[in-house]
Amino acid sequence: MKKYLLNAPKPDLITLDSLMAEMILDKALLVFRKEQLEQNIDRALRDGDKNEFLRLTGELKAMD
Secondary structure (H helix, E strand, O other): OOOOOOOOOOHHHHHHHHHHHHHHHHHHHHHHHHHHHHHHHHHHHHHOOHHHHHHHHHHHHHHO
């Protein structure tokens, strides 16, 4: 006898859910990395480290 799962998600919905989860995770990681860079930029400014400041700001600009 065949079982029919009325509430089982369709494969397309599973794929869409996975894609959405991946996009949310990617965005969260991007925000986290930008915050880290900004903190390190502030530290480089505080320490007067021009080379580190320029390196970090270049990295931050490349993310946009």
